[in-house]
Amino acid sequence: MLTETPLGTYIHPVDSTAGAWTVTHADRPHMYRIVHRLPDGVARVDTLVDPDNLESKLQKWAREGFVRHVPEETDARPERHRFMQALKRVSKDTEAIAFSLPNGAGGPLVPAVDPAYLFTSRTHNVLLDIGENRRILLVGHTGTGKTSLIEQIAAQTNQGVLRSNMNGQTTVGDFVGFWTVKGGETIWIDGVLPTAMREGLWLIIDEVDFAEPAILAVLTAVLEPNGRLLLKEKGNEIVAPHASFRLFATANAVGAMSQYRHLYQGANVMNEAFLDRWRVYQIDYMPPADEARVLMRRFGDRLTDDMATTLAAIAADCREAFVREDLSSAFSTRRLIDWTDLMLRTGDPESAAGPTIYAKVTAEDAALIRGIIARHIAL
Numbered sequence: 007m008l009t010e011t012p013l014g015t016y017i018h019p020v021d022s023t024a025g026a027w028t029v030t031h032a033d034r035p036h037m038y039r040i041v042h043r044l045p046d047g048v049a050r051v052d053t054l055v056d057p058d059n060l061e062s063k064l065q066k067w068a069r070e071g072f073v074r075h076v077p078e079e080t081d082a083r084p085e086r087h088r089f090m091q092a093l094k095r096v097s098k099d100t101e102a103i104a105f106s107l108p109n110g111a112g113g114p115l116v117p118a119v120d121p122a123y124l125f126t127s128r129t130h131n132v133l134l135d136i137g138e139n140r141r142i143l144l145v146g147h148t149g150t151g152k153t154s155l156i157e158q159i160a161a162q163t164n165q166g167v168l169r170s171n172m173n174g175q176t177t178v179g180d181f182v183g184f185w186t187v188k189g190g191e192t193i194w195i196d197g198v199l200p201t202a203m204r205e206g207l208w209l210i211i212d213e214v215d216f217a218e219p220a221i222l223a224v225l226t227a228v229l230e231p232n233g234r235l236l237l238k239e240k241g242n243e244i245v246a247p248h249a250s251f252r253l254f255a256t257a258n259a260v261g262a263m264s265q266y267r268h269l270y271q272g273a274n275v276m277n278e279a280f281l282d283r284w285r286v287y288q289i290d291y292m293p294p295a296d297e298a299r300v301l302m303r304r305f306g307d308r309l310t311d312d313m314a315t316t317l318a319a320i321a322a323d324c325r326e327a328f329v330r331e332d333l334s335s336a337f338s339t340r341r342l343i344d345w346t347d348l349m350l351r352t353g354d355p356e357s358a359a360g361p362t363i364y365a366k367v368t369a370e371d372a373a374l375i376r377g378i379i380a381r382h383i384a385l
């Protein structure tokens with residue numbers, strides 16, 4: 007006897023050549039229709055069976071390792087499975103090359119390796135994109151780990167990095183270059199962009215959503231993989247990119263993060279044509295379990311598992327409050343590490359929070375954070 011509904015598509019989770027068996031109600035009462043399609047989409051079997059016959063088929067498929075998928079999702083459109091099976095087949099080769107970036111030229115601009123740094127699954131695609139010379143824009147809240155992801159990949163691959171922050175005093179001159187007088191002579195000084203392009207450095211443009219239009223215009227010209235830079239101010243000199251040159255940007259409130267623009271005063275809207283030239287990855291705060299691992303790696307035996315879990319939970323609660331707009335300040339991993347560091351010295355979470363948290367936020371935020379901490383730790 008058939009106990010539960012047998013309708014649905016049965017696929018093999020491992021053997022992608024096995025195809026899919028689909029069971030639907032037949033037009034005739036008490037009969038079922040069975041269709042078997044191979045990954046090429048051609049139906050090899052298309053037959054009507056009675057319940058007993060279906061029952062023995064179900065047992066056979068179960069023995070062979072087929073599993074059923076929810077009918078309403080799959081019934082009408084078995085090709086959805088074929089798509090995923092085919093994609094898995096063609097994409098699995100990429101896994102092997104995950105960490106095989108060519109080594110950089112080294113030098114003083116290589117960031118220091120952070121031994122506590124945790125490469126999570128979000129690293130994989132970014133690495134492949136760097137290999138393919140794609141422009142990468144990381145969007146996410148303050149302190150989610152956008153800049154450090156690029157820096158730590160650079161540190162691992164011995165690659166020099168320049169950074170330029172757009173939320174500050176960066177001028178077109180700083181970015182592109184300028185003429186100056188030195189020892190009675192007028193000389194040209196390259197800005198960060200031509201410097202990185204000529205010397206094969208990676209350039210991280212932080213907070214690109216604050217960049218002034220003149221800088222964005224220059225930037226757009228070099229967004230194509232082999233895009234050249236025209237130095238108009240220097241008699242139209244053309245700067246071709248070194249093979250190792252890569253361009254990264256970070257932003258808080260772009261694309262999928264636009265809903266949070268009001269939290270980042272002064273951020274500009276990036277137009278679609280600009281965004282389309284980048285691979286845009288949304289970077290969220292690490293899941294609490296990962297963040298607890300980062301704390302354990304950072305502080306070793308000085309911190310128990312339990313303490314790390316509690317601290318990560320406090321950070322997660324503060325971030326929820328930030329997104330709800332109860333808190334006006336973000337709670338970065340950096341802040342969490344710094345607070346932990348100081349409390350391990352003072353033995354007191356509350357006094358350690360003074361210089362590492364409370365003094366950096368408004369009085370209302372400090373009170374709210376104190377409340378969140380007190381929910382987790384009996385101070």
Ligand SMILES: Nc1ncnc2c1ncn2[C@@H]1O[C@H](COP(=O)(O)OP(=O)(O)O)[C@@H](O)[C@H]1O
Pocket residue numbers: 120122123124125126146147148149150151152153154155256292300338339340341343
């Ligand atoms: N995966 C990680 N492992 C360890 N530390 C991390 C990780 N991601 C972020 N951090 C830490 O979090 C802090 C904030 O990261 P950062 O890259 O400056 O954030 P953002 O650029 O998004 O503002 C840094 O101190 C960094 O070391």
Ligand SMILES: [Mg+2]
Pocket residue numbers: 152153154212256
């Ligand atoms: Mg940053």
